[in-house]
Amino acid sequence: xxxxxxxxxxxxxxxxxxxxxxxxxxxxxxxxxxxxxxxxxxxxxxxxxxxxxxxxxxxxxxxxxxxxxxxxxxxxxxxxxxxxxxxxxxxxxxxxxxxxxxxxxxxxxxxxxxxxxxxxxxxxxxxxxxxxxxxxxxxxxxxxxxxxxxxxxxxxxxxxxxxxxxxxxxxxxxxxxxxxxxxxxxxxxxxxxxxxxxxxxxxxxxxxxxxxxxxxxxxxxxxxxxxxxxxxxxxxxxxxxxxxxxxxxxxxxxxxxxxxxxxxxxxxxxxxxxxxxxxxxxxxxxxxxxxxxxxxxxxxxxxxxxxxxxxxxxxxxxxxxxxxxxxxxxxxxxxxxxxxxxxxxxxxxxxxxxxxxxxxxxxxxxxxxxxxxxxxxxxxxxxxxxxxxxxxxxxxxxxxxxxxxxxxxxxxxxxxxxxxxxxxxxxxxxxxxxxxxxxxxxxxxxxxxxxxxxxxxxxxxxxxxxxxxxxxxxxxxxxxxxxxxxxxxxxxxxxxxxxxxxxxxxxxxxxxxxxxxxxxxxxxxxxxxxxxxxxxxxxxxxxxxxxxxxxxxxxxxxxxxxxxxxxxxxxxxxxxxxxxx
Amino acid sequence: xxxxxxxxxxxxxxxxxxxxxxxxxxxxxxxxxxxxxxxxxxxxxxxxxxxxxxxxxxxxxxxxxxxxxxxxxxxxxxxxxxxxxxxxxxxxxxxxxxxxxxxxxxxxxxxxxxxxxxxxxxxxxxxxxxxxxxxxxxxxxxxxxxxxxxxxxxxxxxxxxxxxxxxxxxxxxxxxxxxxxxxxxxxxxxxxxxxxxxxxxxxxxxxxxxxxxxxxxxxxxxxxxxxxxxxxxxxxxxxxxxxxxxxxxx
Numbered sequence: 001x002x003x004x005x006x007x008x009x010x011x012x013x014x015x016x017x018x019x020x021x022x023x024x025x026x027x028x029x030x031x032x033x034x035x036x037x038x039x040x041x042x043x044x045x046x047x048x049x050x051x052x053x054x055x056x057x058x059x060x061x062x063x064x065x066x067x068x069x070x071x072x073x074x075x076x077x078x079x080x081x082x083x084x085x086x087x088x089x090x091x092x093x094x095x096x097x098x099x100x101x102x103x104x105x106x107x108x109x110x111x112x113x114x115x116x117x118x119x120x121x122x123x124x125x126x127x128x129x130x131x132x133x134x135x136x137x138x139x140x141x142x143x144x145x146x147x148x149x150x151x152x153x154x155x156x157x158x159x160x161x162x163x164x165x166x167x168x169x170x171x172x173x174x175x176x177x178x179x180x181x182x183x184x185x186x187x188x189x190x191x192x193x194x195x196x197x198x199x200x201x202x203x204x205x206x207x208x209x210x211x212x213x214x215x216x217x218x219x220x221x222x223x224x225x226x227x228x229x230x231x232x233x234x235x236x237x238x239x240x241x242x243x244x245x246x247x248x249x250x251x252x253x254x255x256x257x258x259x260x261x262x263x264x265x266x267x268x269x270x271x272x273x274x275x276x277x278x279x280x281x282x283x284x285x286x287x288x289x290x291x292x293x294x295x296x297x298x299x300x301x302x303x304x305x306x307x308x309x310x311x312x313x314x315x316x317x318x319x320x321x322x323x324x325x326x327x328x329x330x331x332x333x334x335x336x337x338x339x340x341x342x343x344x345x346x347x348x349x350x351x352x353x354x355x356x357x358x359x360x361x362x363x364x365x366x367x368x369x370x371x372x373x374x375x376x377x378x379x380x381x382x383x384x385x386x387x388x389x390x391x392x393x394x395x396x397x398x399x400x401x402x403x404x405x406x407x408x409x410x411x412x413x414x415x416x417x418x419x420x421x422x423x424x425x426x427x428x429x430x431x432x433x434x435x436x437x438x439x440x441x442x443x444x445x446x447x448x449x450x451x452x453x454x455x456x457x458x459x460x461x462x463x464x465x466x467x468x469x470x471x472x473x474x475x476x477x478x479x480x481x482x483x484x485x486x487x488x489x490x491x492x493x494x495x496x497x498x499x500x501x502x503x504x505x506x507x508x509x510x511x512x513x514x515x516x517x518x519x520x521x522x523x524x525x526x527x528x529x530x531x532x533x534x535x536x537x538x539x540x541x542x543x544x545x546x547x548x549x550x551x552x553x554x555x556x557x558x559x560x561x562x563x564x565x566x567x568x569x570x571x572x573x574x575x576x577x578x579x580x581x
Numbered sequence: 582x583x584x585x586x587x588x589x590x591x592x593x594x595x596x597x598x599x600x601x602x603x604x605x606x607x608x609x610x611x612x613x614x615x616x617x618x619x620x621x622x623x624x625x626x627x628x629x630x631x632x633x634x635x636x637x638x639x640x641x642x643x644x645x646x647x648x649x650x651x652x653x654x655x656x657x658x659x660x661x662x663x664x665x666x667x668x669x670x671x672x673x674x675x676x677x678x679x680x681x682x683x684x685x686x687x688x689x690x691x692x693x694x695x696x697x698x699x700x701x702x703x704x705x706x707x708x709x710x711x712x713x714x715x716x717x718x719x720x721x722x723x724x725x726x727x728x729x730x731x732x733x734x735x736x737x738x739x740x741x742x743x744x745x746x747x748x749x750x751x752x753x754x755x756x757x758x759x760x761x762x763x764x765x766x767x768x769x770x771x772x773x774x775x776x777x778x779x780x781x782x783x784x785x786x787x788x789x790x791x792x793x794x795x796x797x798x799x800x801x802x803x804x805x806x807x808x809x810x811x812x813x814x815x816x817x818x819x820x821x822x823x824x825x826x827x828x829x830x831x
Contacts, residue, residue: 249686256647256654257653260661261658263657283647290644420624420658426620426621428637
């Protein structure tokens with residue numbers, strides 16, 4: 001019995017790689033296993049190598065594994081690209097159709113199996129992916145029946161013939177291993193799952209559900225990898241709630257439309273990736289200057305420019321904070337897991353209204369497209385905090401030729417907000433510097449008062465934000481402090497366990513609020529550590545720079561960086577830390 | 582009942598004396614009173630440019646946005662609250678240079694807003710550069726030898742992009758302009774109204790007199806049918822865009 005295994009299937013896009021992984025995952029998740037799925041794909045629809053890595057465990061996991069234990073290869077390219085990832089006693093199970101060859105020096109064992117032949121016998125060569133799932137079931141010592149229900153669900157509505165053929169393909173993969181391959185039969189028998197059915201979904205789905213829970217009624221967006229799933233999810237849901245998702249002509253329009261809807265009183269947002277964030281920079285500044293609530297989801301991918309559109313990176317940190325010209329007020333936050341992305345998205349909408357400013361929620365490709373088992377909070381009872389919003393009943397009568405003081409200078413910097421349509425609330429809104437009523441005004445005293453007011457608002461964000469740092473810091477004095485951001489919380493947590501097992505006193509902080517930066521809170525942990533390692537997915541150590549700028553840190557901060565497009569494996573982080581100790 | 586005076590806000594416009602935009606503002610105020618909405622039920626959204634300062638001069642909710650982006654923001658306002666009367670306005674640089682993509686897509690999308698372009702064929706706020714509506718040969722600070730690029734045909738563009746209401750007015754004819762804007766607001770769907778609104782400071786060619794000598798009023802063309810899109814396109818091409826009136830309504 002093993003606690004966890006790492007499984008992968010690879011082939012050409014269009015060969016059913018994703019459905020094989022999803023089918024296996026669904027069957028296992030219904031048995032109560034914890035899963036972490038991660039896909040590698042290219043920016044094309046058919047053709048090009050793709051693979052699906054599924055890590056399965058009887059205990060919670062939040063990262064890809066160091067190695068792959070079982071690799072299903074539907075072509076030689078998969079072997080060439082992935083053989084080096086295999087563990088020493090791992091298996092490469094390759095389709096006999098392409099006469100697979102094991103590269104010299106590969107530690108893993110090769111098993112040639114008639115995947116396509118069995119699928120053809122069952123009715124169609126296309127079902128070789130389902131044969132692979134049947135064979136996997138036998139390796140895991142799990143009855144194929146566990147995958148029949150999810151298979152029926154997937155093929156429901158495609159006709160009885162197709163359904164039966166797939167069931168036959170599943171069974172034939174299982175039979176093949178059971179009857180003719182004793183060496184792999186139950187080779188990776190997993191500890192029993194706890195039977196709890198969890199959601200198995202991508203972070204983008206958690207973000208979408210968060211937006212719905214927050215009461216968002218409007219989204220405007222332009223398609224872009226890896227954020228499009230959010231607009232696809234919203235277009236299905238919003239019309240039923242009396243709202244709408246509009247696909248715009250570009251990201252500028254998307255951002256401006258969302259600002260318009262927010263100005264008119266509806267919770268509205270957009271979602272994009274790096275190139276879109278660059279286009280939105282000016283509009284985000286307008287929301288900051290006009291103190292209009294706005295939520296922008298930025299799912300980071302490899303940059304700069306078009307960069308690595310389908311690969312993981314965390315290189316928009318500085319762009320999210322600083323890309324808008326001028327002293328623009330904004331909040332930048334980064335959920336540290338797909339499950340956290342749900343309440344954090346709700347929080348983003350609340351903060352946007354409370355602080356009347358743009359909130360950028362930075363996700364990353366691993367967090368947004370990695371598939372994970374998770375349990376979510378219910379949508380009912382989610383608090384909706386609208387800040388200093390005034391209704392008509394709150395307003396005194398406005399004299400002729402007077403505007404409402406929408407930009408009143410207040411102690412906390414937050415001014416009363418009214419939405420158009422409100423009687424006695426008429427005021428002007430402009431991206432120009434303006435007086436308390438919103439009328440353009442360049443007077444120096446006013447300029448300073450309005451600038452200070454806009455920035456003063458943010459002074460309470462750190463204290464108000466739920467867990468600006470998520471910490472696992474049991475040591476009052478630590479040899480090492482690891483700091484990360486976004487989805488790296490998963491592999492860091494595993495690296496942490498290994499280092500602690502080796503006797504290293506190591507604390508961990510995942511930064512969840514990037515701007516304004518929780519410098520004072522981090523300072524205590526920095527002071528308690530002998531050495532600091534900042535783990536991030538970019539080449540320029542952006543998070544480390546932010547930490548340096550926001551802390552008094554005499555000793556050297558080391559960086560463990562990865563920018564090849566792939567997420568960290570736990571051992572890479574552990575090794576990076578060992579290197580500086 | 583609202584009156585045009587209800588929409589008057591006591592603020593001095595920083596337009597040059599004689600600027601065509603004064604009568605556009607007056608026409609908008611008259612039209613809003615004619616459709617009988619209250620000032621707080623109206624949102625006027627603009628871009629950047631001399632004409633885009635208009636929302637700040639009217640007693641209504643106003644949003645002066647970024648250059649070329651009035652339309653997406655205005656559509657967001659209307660989609661969020663369909664009970665509001667939403668107008669977008671700006672100049673020809675705003676709508677046909679930096680923002681032309683939004684102009685075309687707003688026409689396709691057909692959200693119920695009214696878009697008024699104050700078209701003076703020149704960049705005024707930045708003190709006299711060539712515009713996408715400038716005629717061939719038009720000399721400015723950035724086209725000292727005369728413009729070599731063909732002007733955007735605003736009306737042909739609107740008709741082909743699918744706008745459901747296309748009209749053109751002239752600042753000198755306030756009565757006609759107010760009626761056109763009123764009709765645009767009443768039209769259910771996207772309405773486009775281009776207004777010849779002369780710049781008296783930086784355009785010494787396309788003056789009030791220049792337009793008066795050339796404009797053909799559609800109301801003077803016997804049997805002109807604004808429901809006929811093919812006829813509308815033919816007429817716009819025949820008069821090279823120098824017509825005023827309701828050109829097309831779906």
